[in-house]
Amino acid sequence: MSRFIRIFSILVVVTLLGSVTVGAVDRSKPELGEAQPFTAKPVQQFKLSNGLPVYFYAKPGLPLVSLKTWIGTGAAHETAGQYGLAALTATLMSEGAGGRDALALAEALEMLGAKLNVDSTDHSIVAGLNTTVAHLAAAGEIYRDVLLKPDFPEAEINRAKESRLNRMLQVYDNPYAIGMSVFFNQVYGDKHPYGRLDTMGWQDFQGLTRDHLTAFHQTHVHAGNMAVVVAGAIDATTLKAELEKLFGQVPAKKAVAEPTYKPLKPAKRRLLLVDKPGAAQSFIGIGHLGVALDDKDYVAVKVMNTILGGSFASRLNQNIREEHGYAYNASSHFIDRAAVGPFLALSNVQTDATAPAVKEFFNEFERMTKDVTESDVARAKNYLMLGYPSAFGAVDQISDLYSDLLDDGRPLSVPEHYTQAVAAVTLADVQRVAKKFLQPKNMLVVVVGDRAKVEKELKALKMGKLTIQSIEQALGEKPKKGAS
Amino acid sequence: MNLFKWMPAAILVVCGMVGTLTADDGLKMPHVRYQLDNGLNVILYQDDSIPMVAVNMWYHVGSGHEKLGRTGFAHLFEHILFEGSKNVPEGNFDIWLEEIGGNNNGSTTTDRTNYYEILPKHALELALFLESDRMGFLLEAMSQAKLDGQRDVVKNERRQRYENTPYGMVFPTMMEMLYPKGHPYSWPTIGYMEDLDAASLDDVKAFFQTYYGPNNASLVIAGDIEIDATKALVAKWFADIPRGNPVPPLGSVGARIDAEKRRVLEDDVQLERVTMAWHTPPAFGPGEATFEIMSALLAGGKNSRLYKRLVYDLQIAQQVSAFHWTKLQGCDFVISATARAGVSAAELEKVIDEELEKLKKEAPSAAEVQRVVNVSRAETLAGLQDLESIADALNRFFFYTGNPDYLGEWLGALSHVEPEDLSAMAQTYLRKDGRIVITVVPREKKAATEGGKP
Numbered sequence: 016m017s018r019f020i021r022i023f024s025i026l027v028v029v030t031l032l033g034s035v036t037v038g039a040v041d042r043s044k045p046e047l048g049e050a051q052p053f054t055a056k057p058v059q060q061f062k063l064s065n066g067l068p069v070y071f072y073a074k075p076g077l078p079l080v081s082l083k084t085w086i087g088t089g090a091a092h093e094t095a096g097q098y099g100l101a102a103l104t105a106t107l108m109s110e111g112a113g114g115r116d117a118l119a120l121a122e123a124l125e126m127l128g129a130k131l132n133v134d135s136t137d138h139s140i141v142a143g144l145n146t147t148v149a150h151l152a153a154a155g156e157i158y159r160d161v162l163l164k165p166d167f168p169e170a171e172i173n174r175a176k177e178s179r180l181n182r183m184l185q186v187y188d189n190p191y192a193i194g195m196s197v198f199f200n201q202v203y204g205d206k207h208p209y210g211r212l213d214t215m216g217w218q219d220f221q222g223l224t225r226d227h228l229t230a231f232h233q234t235h236v237h238a239g240n241m242a243v244v245v246a247g248a249i250d251a252t253t254l255k256a257e258l259e260k261l262f263g264q265v266p267a268k269k270a271v272a273e274p275t276y277k278p279l280k281p282a283k284r285r286l287l288l289v290d291k292p293g294a295a296q297s298f299i300g301i302g303h304l305g306v307a308l309d310d311k312d313y314v315a316v317k318v319m320n321t322i323l324g325g326s327f328a329s330r331l332n333q334n335i336r337e338e339h340g341y342a343y344n345a346s347s348h349f350i351d352r353a354a355v356g357p358f359l360a361l362s363n364v365q366t367d368a369t370a371p372a373v374k375e376f377f378n379e380f381e382r383m384t385k386d387v388t389e390s391d392v393a394r395a396k397n398y399l400m401l402g403y404p405s406a407f408g409a410v411d412q413i414s415d416l417y418s419d420l421l422d423d424g425r426p427l428s429v430p431e432h433y434t435q436a437v438a439a440v441t442l443a444d445v446q447r448v449a450k451k452f453l454q455p456k457n458m459l460v461v462v463v464g465d466r467a468k469v470e471k472e473l474k475a476l477k478m479g480k481l482t483i484q485s486i487e488q489a490l491g492e493k494p495k496k497g498a499s
Numbered sequence: 500m501n502l503f504k505w506m507p508a509a510i511l512v513v514c515g516m517v518g519t520l521t522a523d524d525g526l527k528m529p530h531v532r533y534q535l536d537n538g539l540n541v542i543l544y545q546d547d548s549i550p551m552v553a554v555n556m557w558y559h560v561g562s563g564h565e566k567l568g569r570t571g572f573a574h575l576f577e578h579i580l581f582e583g584s585k586n587v588p589e590g591n592f593d594i595w596l597e598e599i600g601g602n603n604n605g606s607t608t609t610d611r612t613n614y615y616e617i618l619p620k621h622a623l624e625l626a627l628f629l630e631s632d633r634m635g636f637l638l639e640a641m642s643q644a645k646l647d648g649q650r651d652v653v654k655n656e657r658r659q660r661y662e663n664t665p666y667g668m669v670f671p672t673m674m675e676m677l678y679p680k681g682h683p684y685s686w687p688t689i690g691y692m693e694d695l696d697a698a699s700l701d702d703v704k705a706f707f708q709t710y711y712g713p714n715n716a717s718l719v720i721a722g723d724i725e726i727d728a729t730k731a732l733v734a735k736w737f738a739d740i741p742r743g744n745p746v747p748p749l750g751s752v753g754a755r756i757d758a759e760k761r762r763v764l765e766d767d768v769q770l771e772r773v774t775m776a777w778h779t780p781p782a783f784g785p786g787e788a789t790f791e792i793m794s795a796l797l798a799g800g801k802n803s804r805l806y807k808r809l810v811y812d813l814q815i816a817q818q819v820s821a822f823h824w825t826k827l828q829g830c831d832f833v834i835s836a837t838a839r840a841g842v843s844a845a846e847l848e849k850v851i852d853e854e855l856e857k858l859k860k861e862a863p864s865a866a867e868v869q870r871v872v873n874v875s876r877a878e879t880l881a882g883l884q885d886l887e888s889i890a891d892a893l894n895r896f897f898f899y900t901g902n903p904d905y906l907g908e909w910l911g912a913l914s915h916v917e918p919e920d921l922s923a924m925a926q927t928y929l930r931k932d933g934r935i936v937i938t939v940v941p942r943e944k945k946a947a948t949e950g951g952k953p
Contacts, residue, residue, distance in 0.1 A: 042628075044595065047622050051621065125873060128877030130881075180840075291767070343652060343655045394598040404549040405602075408884055
């Protein structure tokens with residue numbers, strides 16, 4: 016067989032030579048020119064007459080503009096018994112405002128080809144508007160009403176509550192959603208906003224009323240707790256005039272400070288298996304608390320993680336996917352969060368490879384603390400620095416970038432300094448932060464998979480205490496209507 | 500120079516959306532297009548808004564070209580193409596791209612396979628070297644180990660996307676039910692496990708030699724490039740790759756559904772779901788724009804008909820979607836709705852049927868169609884901002900219409916969909932006896948309704 020192949024390939028070569036003109040190409044990897052350093056241009060900043068800050072990134076090209084109004088209050092402000100209030104308020108803002116009901120509001124925007132979206136995070140409510148420059152004034156008026164004059168109709172509140180309860184139910188079906196929920200809960204605890212299960216508090220949630228929403232909105236939506244991010248093909252003068260018209264009159268109050276929360280104390284390595292009978296794969300999530308966004312090692316940690324699991328050619332993906340074929344992919348992340356996000360490595364592996372894959376994850380964590388080379392670091396740095404211009408393609412991608420910085424409580428000058436900060440990271444930095452920010456002996460391992468097939472092998476790893484839960488034990492009782 | 504800046508017409512289009520629109524709007528995506536002697540189609544597009552370049556290669560082969568018993572092979576083959584070629588040692592494809600700040604990926608559909616890189620402009624030649632090496636010199640570096648490795652990865656992709664995902668088996672089941680056995684679209688693109696197991700090195704060689712010649716591919720380079728210099732680089736790396744044999748056409752088998760086909764799937768889910776699908780005319784034929792608008796009219800946004808009835812008014816559905824699945828030999832129109840807790844898929848189906856009947860009987864108002872057209876046009880333009888999307892759109896338009904610069908015509912076609920077209924197309928194609936219906940029910944429920952069978 017192999018002989019046949021060899022003969023065969025010689026024939027191919029002969030045919031090839033026949034068709035090639037004189038001076039055949041040198042087919043070795045080409046020498047490339049010098050990379051040009053890329054620095055994001057500074058975001059322009061100005062304030063409206065009421066002090067409301069605006070951040071503007073000019074993006075010439077298609078006549079499109081993307082606005083994000085960031086309101087600095089989210090789930091972290093919710094008290095026990097009110098879980099879901101920030102999200103419900105965000106949802107309801109576009110379900111009727113300024114006298115237009117939910118359908119009329121949607122229709123008016125659709126006629127303009129504009130897209131409006133209000134979302135919430137742990138620290139904010141963000142209202143986004145994508146529109147053509149020509150329709151900014153018309154769409155802007157509706158957008159202003161959504162932000163400042165939501166009607167909170169009772170019928171819409173009930174609709175949204177029903178929808179959320181059903182979405183909670185769907186969490187019980189999805190191994191990834193189960194695994195992520197459980198991982199965050201175990202690292203941060205029930206009380207921390209990052210640790211609250213998606214399904215937590217559904218009984219009280221059903222009792223939320225229009226008064227709760229109105230109060231939440233009145234307290235938190237004002238110019239003292241807002242910032243507007245804009246990216247698009249518009250000039251600063253026109254933009255300023257439009258925004259002044261829309262938001263210049265919004266009163267500025269003093270923002271209510273966010274309560275502070277502490278994650279759980281680091282614990283010894285332990286395993287939590289959530290039983291999903293019959294699952295064809297196991298979700299694996301491994302990690303612990305990550306790095307603070309203002310930590311001096313933050314960028315070095317990002318470079319280190321790029322080597323570990325932050326790109327296709329990273330060690331975890333090469334090991335779990337390419338070498339062993341256990342999974343479609345594997346990755347690791349130091350997740351950006353204002354109050355210290357987690358380190359999380361994850362994959363979905365075929366059931367019979369569950370324990371071996373967990374072992375390989377830890378092999379790579381250990382190797383990361385011992386074996387890193389100059390070329391590993393150079394490649395990771397180039398990957399992060401030279402590909403960075405791609406973050407400045409579409410206008411809503413750019414407005415997201417800056418509103419995420421607001422959400423994380425970071426300065427909006429971060430992109431201007433990003434490539435230099437990456438360039439400054441050294442091999443010694445990466446070696447140091449690997450030892451400091453990866454603590455394999457304190458990691459939590461969450462597995463969502465078929466207990467009957469994986470329990471024995473996980474125990475045999477002897478990596479720490481193994482706890483087993485059913486999906487309902489892990490997520491709590493399934494939501495039921497009217498059970499509050 | 501950003502070529503999207505071009506024409507005042509573009510601004511006109513977007514601004515004029517409320518009013519009536521005529522003509523093809525004069526929208527252009529100016530490009531340079533030529534063919535090498537070996538048949539490779541080349542399309543160059545300048546846009547210097549960021550100092551990056553997108554390289555996008557389409558091979559005009561997909562899962563529809565597979566043989567029975569080797570389903571999933573086109574996609575498995577796509578995976579193998581990242582594992583190195585004669586001058587690219589295994590593993591280096593990704594390493595070399597990452598070390599200059601590049602990203603890459605690929606995807607496979609029923610009709611075509613695409614491969615793409617996005618990288619800083621100084622590194623354009625690296626992508627051309629990598630793409631040309633796997634186009635011309637793949638087999639010299641092929642091995643059983645590479646095939647076996649990617650076979651395992653793809654089997655896990657199948658588990659992750661389909662078997663271990665709620666409702667994941669709906670899509671593969673839909674393909675089986677829509678087309679008669681042996682039809683190029685009658686098996687899922689991801690393939691069956693046993694066929695993935697059966698794929699051999701001989702299959703790899705035959706597939707490569709049959710379908711991966713330059714004459715069966717089109718290369719788009721979009722971004723911060725100079726035309727002459729780029730042409731020279733393309734010639735350097737691709738010109739001496741020999742033309743392949745003419746590519747056999749897609750096996751053409753008729754497909755027609757004369758009686759409704761139904762199947763019930765059980766899954767580990769809380770909420771029931773109904774999915775229905777019909778045949779529609781081939782890609783970019785007379786129905787393309789109409790069904791695009793139809794999908795938004797039925798399930799795009801709060802005011803769409805199915806959303807409003809099922810989710811908003813009756814509150815019996817959690818979600819509803821509709822889309823037109825564009826394929827060379829024949830498209831499909833798909834509607835899917837997920838029930839609220841305590842509601843059956845049958846209840847959703849009844850309301851969907853009512854809405855379809857209504858649409859067949861009575862043309863929508865001009866205002867309703869205009870609203871939907873405005874959204875579709877805006878979404879089309881918003882989806883053409885980044886270089887990767889622009890490059891892929893040029894290749895997509897070229898593949899399906901022969902004209903990379905089809906954007907203006909496409910927007911014009913969307914604008915020209917008449918209310919009566921929607922009713923007529925619904926009458927002709929969305930027939931109850933011409934569809935397949937899949938319902939997904941919670942596992943224990945099916946067991947209960949079937950007398951406790953496992």
